[in-house]
Amino acid sequence: MVKIIxxxxxxxxxxxxxxxxxxxxxxxVRPVCSEYPDGRVPQHIRLIxxxxxxxxxxxxxxxxxxxxxxxxSCENVLISDGCWRRVKSVAPTAVLQxxxxxxxxxxxxxxxxxxxxxxxxxxxxxxxxxxxxTPELKIERYGSKWKGSFVTSSGKCLTKxxxxxxxxxxxxxxxxxxxxxxxITVSLSxxxxxxxxxxxxxxxxxxxxxxxELSDSDRILVxxxxxxxxxxxxxxxxxxxxxxxxxxxxxxxxxxxxxxxxTTLEPATYHNLNAEPxxxxxxx
Numbered sequence: 001m002v003k004i005i006x007x008x009x010x011x012x013x014x015x016x017x018x019x020x021x022x023x024x025x026x027x028x029v030r031p032v033c034s035e036y037p038d039g040r041v042p043q044h045i046r047l048i049x050x051x052x053x054x055x056x057x058x059x060x061x062x063x064x065x066x067x068x069x070x071x072x073s074c075e076n077v078l079i080s081d082g083c084w085r086r087v088k089s090v091a092p093t094a095v096l097q098x099x100x101x102x103x104x105x106x107x108x109x110x111x112x113x114x115x116x117x118x119x120x121x122x123x124x125x126x127x128x129x130x131x132x133x134t135p136e137l138k139i140e141r142y143g144s145k146w147k148g149s150f151v152t153s154s155g156k157c158l159t160k161x162x163x164x165x166x167x168x169x170x171x172x173x174x175x176x177x178x179x180x181x182x183x184i185t186v187s188l189s190x191x192x193x194x195x196x197x198x199x200x201x202x203x204x205x206x207x208x209x210x211x212x213e214l215s216d217s218d219r220i221l222v223x224x225x226x227x228x229x230x231x232x233x234x235x236x237x238x239x240x241x242x243x244x245x246x247x248x249x250x251x252x253x254x255x256x257x258x259x260x261x262x263t264t265l266e267p268a269t270y271h272n273l274n275a276e277p278x279x280x281x282x283x284x
Contacts, residue, residue: 002063002077003087004029005095006053007131008185010164010209015040017164018053019075019129019187019209021098028129030075031061038070038190045079048086055167055210056092060085070190072118072204074126092183092212093221099133101152105186105206106130111161112203115191128188128204132156133222135181137211139163139172146172148208150184153226158186161208168211178213181222185210216255220247223262 004020011017017039019030032039046053053059062082070076106127107113118126134150140160141147146169149159163169164187187209191202214222224234238244242254250258 001060001082001085002029003058003060004031005090006055006057006059007095007098007212008129008187008209009046009053009055009166010187010207011166011169012040012164013038015042016046016052016166017041017187017209018046019185020059021095021131023058026098028075028127029063029077030073030129031063031079032076033079039076041079046084048084053084053086054089055165055212056089056095058087058090060087072115072126073128073188074124075129092214092218095131095183095212096133096221096225098131099183100130101133101154101156103156105132105152105156105158106188109157111159112205113188114203115201118204129209130186132184132186133181134184137178137182137184139177141172148184148211150182158206161186161206163208163211165208165210178211180213180215181219182214183212184208216259217247220255220259220262223259223265227262227265227267 003023005023006018006020008019009016015036017030018041019028021027022029030039031041033041033045035042048059061084062080064078064080066077107117118128132152134152136150138149139146140149146163147160148163149157149161151157163172185208187207188204189207191204193202194205220234234247235245238247238250238258242250242258244250247255247258
């Protein structure tokens with residue numbers, strides 16, 4: 001059994017594609033089954049107590065050896081016999097450490113990646129999943145499809161990427177629009193041509209496979225991470241200015257004030273070289 005933090009449960013040909021971070025290795029895993037050769041995981045395998053795995057669920061999955069990489073993917077692992085189990089859910093801040101904001105969004109600045117480009121890379125670098133942070137996710141509707149555009153904190157951008165997160169799509173269909181910064185799982189599709197006029201080999205398209213919105217409390221740790229503050233530094237500041245040791249103890253007004261203060265600082269401000277780095281994001 002392998003424990004993963006679920007960061008994608010997205011539509012794939014009327015079924016779902018599941019992906020997350022292996023808690024033991026810190027690497028991405030995409031569970032795949034022999035029933036479908038394209039990454040779909042059917043209901044009778046993925047449902048836990050009759051419900052879908054949710055983003056930020058820690059789930060125990062029976063996994064075997066690495067599966068077919070489709071010629072370009074390094075994350076696929078074959079699902080073994082046995083039931084999936086939900087262990088618990090975690091806060092969004094628990095996955096901040098897995099964000100990759102300082103590199104291109106899945107290899108380049110385009111909306112797709114050529115298969116040949118992926119195959120040129122060493123196997124372990126054929127990444128088809130990436131978690132990024134964005135201050136703003138912009139939404140557009142094209143007929144029955146929803147697409148998103150965003151810029152990461154380091155200035156990397158993705159425009160008009162199809163959204164395949166079913167829970168988020170349902171919220172958008174009801175009129176909801178995201179207001180807060182988000183953590184976004186970007187995934188590469190199987191190769192396909194968007195139209196008959198497409199010239200050349202079909203590429204893999206970048207999809208928004210999971211969207212996690214951040215609260216003000218979550219954003220405080222995002223800013224602390226940006227500044228290089230440790231948990232202890234944050235506690236020292238809260239104790240000094242608010243007489244409290246945890247952001248959870250702050251009132252709504254204090255929370256907003258503290259967040260506003262952090263956003264005005266530059267990295268290395270209020271820096272203590274002897275402090276421990278942020279490691280316990282979930283419980284701080």
